[in-house]
Amino acid sequence: MDLRLAAQAPHAGLLDWASTPELFREARVLVVDDLAANVVLLQRMLAGAGVGEISSLTDSRLVVEQCQTWHPDLILLDLHMPNMDGVAVLEMLRATLAPDVFVPVLMLTADVTGAARERALAAGAQDFVTKPFDRVEVLLRARNLLATRSLYVEMQRRQELQTATVLTRDRERIARDLHDSVIQQLFGEALGLHSFIPLVQKAVGERLTSTVDVLDQAIKDLRMAIFALQGPVGAPGGLRGRLLAVVTEAGGALGFEPRLQFDGPVETIQSDIGDELVNVLREALSNVAQHSKARRVRVAVEVSRDIVLTVIDDGIGVPAERFGGRGLANMASRADRLGGAFAVANRPAGGAAVTWTVPHEASSERQTTSSSASRTVDTP
Ligand SMILES: Nc1ncnc2c1ncn2[C@@H]1O[C@H](COP(=O)(O)OP(=O)(O)OP(=O)(O)O)[C@@H](O)[C@H]1O
Numbered sequence: 001m002d003l004r005l006a007a008q009a010p011h012a013g014l015l016d017w018a019s020t021p022e023l024f025r026e027a028r029v030l031v032v033d034d035l036a037a038n039v040v041l042l043q044r045m046l047a048g049a050g051v052g053e054i055s056s057l058t059d060s061r062l063v064v065e066q067c068q069t070w071h072p073d074l075i076l077l078d079l080h081m082p083n084m085d086g087v088a089v090l091e092m093l094r095a096t097l098a099p100d101v102f103v104p105v106l107m108l109t110a111d112v113t114g115a116a117r118e119r120a121l122a123a124g125a126q127d128f129v130t131k132p133f134d135r136v137e138v139l140l141r142a143r144n145l146l147a148t149r150s151l152y153v154e155m156q157r158r159q160e161l162q163t164a165t166v167l168t169r170d171r172e173r174i175a176r177d178l179h180d181s182v183i184q185q186l187f188g189e190a191l192g193l194h195s196f197i198p199l200v201q202k203a204v205g206e207r208l209t210s211t212v213d214v215l216d217q218a219i220k221d222l223r224m225a226i227f228a229l230q231g232p233v234g235a236p237g238g239l240r241g242r243l244l245a246v247v248t249e250a251g252g253a254l255g256f257e258p259r260l261q262f263d264g265p266v267e268t269i270q271s272d273i274g275d276e277l278v279n280v281l282r283e284a285l286s287n288v289a290q291h292s293k294a295r296r297v298r299v300a301v302e303v304s305r306d307i308v309l310t311v312i313d314d315g316i317g318v319p320a321e322r323f324g325g326r327g328l329a330n331m332a333s334r335a336d337r338l339g340g341a342f343a344v345a346n347r348p349a350g351g352a353a354v355t356w357t358v359p360h361e362a363s364s365e366r367q368t369t370s371s372s373a374s375r376t377v378d379t380p
C-alpha cells in the first residue's frame, strides 16, 4: 500500500518523506498483538512505509526469546493480552536484556485511561498509540522512536571503534616497549657474551655459548610475541617470516635489532612482489650497516592500495654525491619494473629514509600508477 495515498488525511503531510525512507528501510520491527487482525493491519502499514524487516507474534510469552535472537530496533506491543500483558512483557525484557541495550517500545492500547498509560510508562514504554489505529500517527511515532534507536546504534558503533583504537594503540605501545627495551638489552648482552667466547677456556666457552643460545631463543620468542600483538604471525616460510629473517640477519651486522612493523594484510602480497620486497629490504639494511653509522633503524611494511616499504635510520644520511655502487639503482629498477616508485631522502632530524612503493595487485580498486616514477630525492 502506498502511504502517499494517505496524504488525503488532514495530518498526513506531517510524515517527512524526505528523511523517513532510509530510517524505515534499515529497521527491524517486531509487532506483538494477540489479535491476528491487528497484527496484519500493522504489518501492512509498516511494509507500506518501507520498513525493511517485520516480525510478528500473537503469543506474548515469546517476545523475550524473539528479542534475544532477532534483535529488533522497535517493538509495537499490545497492552492487553492474555497470559502476559504488555507491562509484564516490558518488565521481563528489562530483566533479561543487558542494561545498556536500548530497544524502544511503542505501546498499543484501546485503554485511554491515565492509569493504563502510567503503568506502561512506569514499566519503560517510550510512547503510545491508541486503537483504532491512525496510520499516520502510528508511522510518525514509529519513526521518532526509530530515529532515537538509530542514534543509540551509532553511539554504540563509535564506542566500539574507540575501544578498538585504544586497544590497537595499547598493543603498539607494548610492542614498541618490548622491542626497544627488552629485546635491545638481550641482544646487546648476547653480543657481548659472544665476543668473550674465543678468549676463555673451552668449558667456560661452552657455557657461554649455551647462554647466548638461550638469549637468542628468548629474543625469538619475544619477537613472535610482538608480531602476535601486531596481527597474525603467519607461517614461518610466509612473507612476514621472510622479512623478519632479513631483519634478524641484519641485526648481526648492525649490532642492534632493527624494529619491524607491519600494517595491513601482508599475506595478500603476490609472491613475485614479496620476493622483490625481501631483496629491497636486504639491500636497504645492508646500506645502513655499511654506510650510515646508525644506532636505530625502523622498517615498516604497509599494505593498502599500494605496498610501501620504508627503512628509516638515524645515521649520517646519504651524501649529495654518491659513487660506484649498484644498491640504490637496483632498488629503483625493482620498483620501476613493477610500476612503482623509489626514493631515498635525508630526514630533517638526521639519517636517511628509503621508500619503496609498488601498486598492490590484490587491491580491487587499484588504479594504474604512472610507471617509471623511480626517483632519488635529497633533502638538506
Ligand atoms: N642509509 C644510508 N646512510 C648513509 N649513506 C647511504 C645510505 N644508503 C646509501 N648511502 C650512500 O649511497 C651510496 C650508494 O649506495 P649503493 O647501495 O647504491 O652503493 P654501495 O652500497 O656503495 O655499493 P653496493 O650496494 O653496490 O655494494 C653509498 O655508497 C653511500 O654513500
Ligand SMILES: [Mg+2]
Pocket (backbone or CB within 6 Å): 283, 286, 287, 325, 326, 327, 328
Ligand atoms: Mg649498497
